[in-house]
Structures are given as structure tokens and as C-alpha cells.
Amino acid sequence: MFSLIRDTLLSQAVTLWRVFRKLFVKADTVQYPDEQPYMFPRWRGRIILSRDPDGEERCVACNLCAVACPVDCIALQKAETEDGRWYPEFFRINFSRCIMCGFCEEACPTNAIQLTPDFEMAEYVRQDMVWEKEDLLIDGTGKYHDYNFYRVAGKRVAGKDKGEALNEAEPVDVRSLLP
Amino acid sequence: MSSFAVGSGLSIASILLAVIVLAAMLIWVERRLLGFWQERLGPNRVGWFGILQVVADMIKIFTKEDWVPPFADRLSFVLAPAIIMVVVLMSFAVIPFTPEIGVIDSNIGVLFVLAMASLGAYSVMLGGLSSNNKYALLGSLRAAAQMVSYEVFMGISLLGVVVLAGSFNLRGIVESQADGWYIIPQCIGFLIFLIAGVAESHRLPFDIPEAEQEICAGYHTEYSGMKFGMFFVGEYLGLVLISSLITVLFFGGWLGPSFLPPIVWFALKAGFFIAFFILMRAALPRPRYDQLMSYGWLFLLPLSLLNLLLTGVVVLSTL
Numbered sequence: 216m217f218s219l220i221r222d223t224l225l226s227q228a229v230t231l232w233r234v235f236r237k238l239f240v241k242a243d244t245v246q247y248p249d250e251q252p253y254m255f256p257r258w259r260g261r262i263i264l265s266r267d268p269d270g271e272e273r274c275v276a277c278n279l280c281a282v283a284c285p286v287d288c289i290a291l292q293k294a295e296t297e298d299g300r301w302y303p304e305f306f307r308i309n310f311s312r313c314i315m316c317g318f319c320e321e322a323c324p325t326n327a328i329q330l331t332p333d334f335e336m337a338e339y340v341r342q343d344m345v346w347e348k349e350d351l352l353i354d355g356t357g358k359y360h361d362y363n364f365y366r367v368a369g370k371r372v373a374g375k376d377k378g379e380a381l382n383e384a385e386p387v388d389v390r391s392l393l394p
Numbered sequence: 395m396s397s398f399a400v401g402s403g404l405s406i407a408s409i410l411l412a413v414i415v416l417a418a419m420l421i422w423v424e425r426r427l428l429g430f431w432q433e434r435l436g437p438n439r440v441g442w443f444g445i446l447q448v449v450a451d452m453i454k455i456f457t458k459e460d461w462v463p464p465f466a467d468r469l470s471f472v473l474a475p476a477i478i479m480v481v482v483l484m485s486f487a488v489i490p491f492t493p494e495i496g497v498i499d500s501n502i503g504v505l506f507v508l509a510m511a512s513l514g515a516y517s518v519m520l521g522g523l524s525s526n527n528k529y530a531l532l533g534s535l536r537a538a539a540q541m542v543s544y545e546v547f548m549g550i551s552l553l554g555v556v557v558l559a560g561s562f563n564l565r566g567i568v569e570s571q572a573d574g575w576y577i578i579p580q581c582i583g584f585l586i587f588l589i590a591g592v593a594e595s596h597r598l599p600f601d602i603p604e605a606e607q608e609i610c611a612g613y614h615t616e617y618s619g620m621k622f623g624m625f626f627v628g629e630y631l632g633l634v635l636i637s638s639l640i641t642v643l644f645f646g647g648w649l650g651p652s653f654l655p656p657i658v659w660f661a662l663k664a665g666f667f668i669a670f671f672i673l674m675r676a677a678l679p680r681p682r683y684d685q686l687m688s689y690g691w692l693f694l695l696p697l698s699l700l701n702l703l704l705t706g707v708v709v710l711s712t713l
Contacts, residue, residue, distance in 0.1 A: 219693065224585075227678055234431050234677035243433040 254332035256358075259317045261333040262308055264348065265326065265357035272352065273327035273364060276303040280319035280328050288312035289319060298373030300365065306351060310336060311344035325364040329357040400496040409497060413486055417630035422447045424630075424672050431676040458619035466616060467524035474521030475614075475621045478514055478628035482635055485510040489638050490565040492648045492656040503564035504556060507639060508549050511594055514632070515541040518596070518603055521625070522613030533612025536683045537603035540593055543690035544600075548590035550698040554583040554705040555643050568647035575646040579708075582701045584644045586694055591640065593686070595632035598675035602683045637667035 245252050254260075267273050276293035294304035319328050338344050356362070365372055367381045377386045422437065422445060429436025438444040462471055488503035490496045500506055515537060522534025556562055558579060559570040567576075577584050593600040604612035611617075614625045641647055641663040648656030681689070 223689070223693075230677045231673055235673055237431045237433055240433055242430075242435050244435060246435065246438075 254334075256332065258332035258334070259315045259320075259330040261331050261336055262310075262313065262315075262319070262351065263329055263331055263353045263357060264306065264351045265329055265353060265355065265359075267363040267365075268356055268361060269363060270354075271300075271365075272302050273325045273362075274303050274306065275301040275325055275327070275364060276306075277301075277324060279322040279324065283318040283322035285316060285318060286312045286314055299370070300372050303348060306348040307345060308351060309345050311341055326357070326359045326362050331357075400490075400494065400499050405495050406497050409486060409491065409495065410483065413483070413631065413634060414627070417627050417634055418448050418452070419445075420630040420633065420668065421451060421626070423668075424675070427669065427672045428676050431673065452623075455620060455623040460619040460621065463525070463527075463616050465526045467526065470520045470524035471616075472621070474517050474524065475617065475624035475628070477520070478517035479624050479631070481510050481514045481517065482628055482631040485635050486638075488564055489635070489642060490568055490647060491638075491660055495657065496565065499565055500563065502562050504552055504562045504567075504643075507564075507635075508545075508552070511548075512541075512545060514594075515545075517625075517628070518613050521617070522603070525613070525616035527616050529610040529615045530613050532609045533603045533605070533615070536605070536609075537596075537613060539683055539687060540600065540602055543687040544590045544593040547586055547690060547695045547698040548594060550695070550702055551583045551586035551590060552643065553702050554580045557702070557705050557709055564642050568642055568649065571646040571649060575644060575649075577644045580644060580701070580705070582697065583705075584640070586698045586701070587640065587643070589694065591636035592671065592674065593690075595636050595671075596629060597633060597671050599678040599680060600686060601680065602686060605680065633668060633671055634664070637664040637671065640664075640667050 265273050274291075276291055278291065278293070281287070281289040281291060288309040289307070290309075291306040292304040293301055295301055315330065317330050320330050323329075336344075365375065365380075367383075369377065369380055369383055371377055378384065425447070426436035426438070426444065436444070437447040440446040440450050462468055485507050487497040488500045488506050490499075518537040519534045522530040522532075522537065525531075555567060555576050558576060559567040561567060561570070589600075592598075596603055604614065606612075609615075614622055617625060638660075641660060645663050647663075648660045650656070650659035650662075654662075
């Protein structure tokens with residue numbers, strides 16, 4: 216009997232009081248179009264393709280993002296420059312399919328593809344939701360300012376041979392028996 | 395004030411107008427208060443602090459297609475929303491707002507209100523049944539189950555007040571509270587009536603017949619346009635009615651220190667309970683309907699009978 220009263224009346228009264236106190240608490244929401252809400256830097260919004268500090272495209276067209284994408288909204292085609300660098304011939308994201316999960320960013324080995332705090336991507340025409348490489352590419356480095364894939368990777372390109380990358384050991388002659 | 399008298403045309407017209415306008419305004423008041431209690435802002439764009447939101451809602455609801463589903467039973471489908479409006483507005487006839495304002499001075503005011511409240515249940519049941527829709531049917535089933543469980547102790551909880559006042563006349567009940575409100579001797583009766591009133595007006599802890607999260611909109615799933623609007627406004631009218639009844643029965647109606655006119659005292663007290671009902675909606679979760687039934691029959695009904703018995707003993711021993 217006592218526990219019934221405690222569970223039915225007292226706990227309800229406590230709940231009522233705690234909710235009533237919210238009357239004097241500042242609202243958690245903002246009036247959005249007039250006032251921009253604070254967006255966290257790691258917010259998963261509009262996808263961009265970044266450039267390395269030298270201003271070259273970071274994307275090496277490895278296709279890992281397209282593989283990781285659970286809704287298959289990324290399409291790209293690999294091409295190669297004369298000095299041996301890989302780059303995407305086209306890079307297309309269908310934002311009407313994209314679910315902003317960020318798997319592509321996690322999969323990217325060169326920090327090329329990144330998600331940004333921008334979310335205002337509404338369009339009147341569905342076809343406008345498909346973004347090409349020139350729409351996606353930005354001029355900056357995004358979240359990672361110093362990273363340059365070709366400077367640290369062992370891949371040979373024009374002007375940088377094996378063993379010349381940052382922190383890279385000299386190539387080992389596997390046929391030699393000397394220590 | 396001489397033109398205001400109980401039963402005069404001016405009195406009736408102003409009660410009707412005030413009550414309906416107030417019920418419509420409550421749509422905005424409730425949304426705004428719910429917003430504050432949920433740490434948001436609520437509708438504040440249309441007009442001064444969003445006060446014209448009601449007008450916008452009305453324009454929307456009047457211009458919607460007034461649709462009757464082809465599979466519905468047309469007569470009772472159209473009748474159901476009208477019943478709830480008429481029944482609740484009829485109940486306001488016996489509410490004494492001030493010594494001058496009121497529609498009739500009935501000797502059976504309490505019984506009249508209870509009878510009208512029982513009729514209101516027909517609106518919900520007919521609306522659900524005639525919709526020919528499974529969610530609506532579930533809603534009206536629940537409404538029927540809820541009605542048989544709360545109306546019994548709702549009536550009995552009022553009898554304590556009637557015994558103390560020695561009258562079924564609501565005006566007489568208010569006048570007999572001049573030397574002390576009935577909330578003090580009848581606090582158990584007040585709590586029981588409060589719970590029953592929430593169930594009566596289908597407000598949130600006991601909005602089991604509509605239960606949006608479980609059965610769409612319950613009995614008014616198939617309703618749209620102005621017919622839905624009448625259910626909606628009828629619900630708010632019921633809220634105003636229950637708050638007025640609590641004020642009249644337990645909190646001395648228009649009585650209060652004379653620096654404010656009686657109507658202001660009445661409005662303040664009723665407004666407090668309206669806000670309290672909205673707070674209950676913001677805070678409390680909904681029980682299952684079998685929980686409400688067992689709570690009503692096994693706990694509140696014996697408690698209200700006990701309250702009535704004790705009140706009777708006290709009144710008889712002090713005679």
C-alpha cells in the first residue's frame with residue numbers, strides 16, 4: 216500500500232517539479248534561419264575533396280571510399296599523370312543517396328575526402344544533388360594541414376625515387392647477403 | 395454591471411465567446427508552455443510572441459478538404475465531433491463564474507455536469523466506431539474501457555463536497571466556501587477528482603484513446619479539416635471545464651480578497667489548473683489502459699468511498 220502510493224503519487228510529483236523547473240532554463244534550441252547554431256568541427260556534413268599543402272589534389276583514386284560507401288553513392292575513375300601520380304578522372308558523389316555516415320573519410324588513406332560542418336544542401340532539382348569533382352574540390356587542406364601523401368609514401372613518382380620520402384629507409388637490395 | 399445577470403443574454407453570449415476563444419487560444423498556450431518545459435522556444439513567429447498562431451491554425455484547418463471516408467458510417471461520423479462540442483458547451487451552463495455571470499442556477503448542477511461528461515464519451519466512441527478503421531476502433535475500445543473505470547470514482551469523489559455543502563447547486567457550493575475552501579477537508583477527494591478529470595478530458599497521462607505513439611490518433615484517425623478541429627477544440631474546452639469545476643468545487647470559485655474583481659479570481663484559479671494540466675502533459679508518461687483500469691477500480695474507487703464515508707461521519711457527528 217505504502218509502496219503503491221510512493222510509486223504512483225510521489226514519483227509523479229517529483230517528475231512534475233523537475234519538469235516545471237525547466238521553465239527558468241534557457242532554451243537549448245536557436246531560431247535557425249535567423250541565428251546559426253554552433254556546428255561542431257567534426258560534424259558529418261557536406262563532403263569535400265581537399266588538396267595537399269602544395270595545392271595538388273590529394274585523391275589518388277584508390278576506390279576505397281567507393282567500396283566503403285554503404286549506399287554506393289561515390290563513383291570515380293582512376294587516371295595517371297605522366298610523372299606517375301594517380302588522380303581521379305572524374306569523381307562523382309550523389310548526395311541524394313549519401314547518408315553522411317563518414318565511412319569514406321575513415322577509409323581514405325590520403326585524407327583527401329572529408330566531411331564538413333555544412334548541412335545546407337537542399338536543391339529544387341534532384342539532378343543538382345549529384346556533385347562532380349570540380350564542385351567537391353576545395354582549395355585548402357581541410358582538417359589536416361601538413362599531410363602530403365606523395366611526400367611520405369614509398370610510391371615512386373617523377374622527382375622522388377624509392378627511399379627519398381620523409382622518414383623512409385633506403386631500399387633494401389634483397390639479392391645481397393651483406394648485413 | 396447591471397446588464398450582467400445570471401441567465402441574461404449578455405451573460406450567455408459572453409460566456410460562449412470567452413470560452414470558445416479561450417479554448418482556441420489554449421492551442422497556442424499549450425504549445426508555447428510545452429516548448430518552455432522541453433527547453434525549446436515553441437511557436438513564436440506569427441504575431442506578438444506567436445499569439446496569432448491560432449489564427450494561422452484556424453485558416454489552415456478551415457481551408458482543408460472536409461473529407462468523409464467512403465467506408466465510414468456517414469451520419470455518426472459527422473455527428474460525433476458535434477456531440478463533444480455541444481456537450482462540453484452545455485456543461486458550462488451550470489458553472490458559476492461570478493455572482494453575476496452564469497447561464498442557469500440549477501439545483502442539480504453537479505449531476506448535470508456528470509451527466510454531460512458521460513454523454514461526451516459517446517462522441518469518442520461513435521467517432522471511432524463509425525470511422526471503420528482499426529486504429530479508430532482500438533481508440534474507441536480504449537475510450538469505453540477508460541470511461542467505465544473513471545466515471546464511477548469521479549462521481550463519488552465529488553460527493554464529499556456535496557455532503558459538506560449540503561447542496562448539488564454549484565453556486566451554493568461556492569457560497570458555502572466563504573469561510574474555508576473545500577480543498578482542506580476534501581484533499582483526498584480533490585486528488586481523485588484531479589486524476590478523474592485528466593481521464594475525462596483525455597489529457598496526456600490518460601490520453602489512452604488517442605495515444606498518438608501507439609495507435610496513430612486513436613478515435614480521430616480518419617478525421618480531418620474542421621471535424622478534426624472540433625475534436626481538438628472540444629478537448630481544450632474539456633480542459634477549461636475541468637479546471638473551472640476544480641476551481642468551483644475545491645477552491646472557492648470567485649471567492650478571494652476584494653482587491654481583485656471576482657472574475658479575475660476565478661480566471662486566476664482556473665488558469666493555474668489549466669497550466670498544471672499542461673505541465674502534466676509535459677512531464678508524465680502514459681500508463682497502459684489495463685493499468686489505468688486496475689488503478690481506478692482497485693485503488694481510487696475504494697479510496698473515494700472511504701473519503702465519502704469519513705466525510706459523512708464527520709458531518710453527522712458535528713450536527
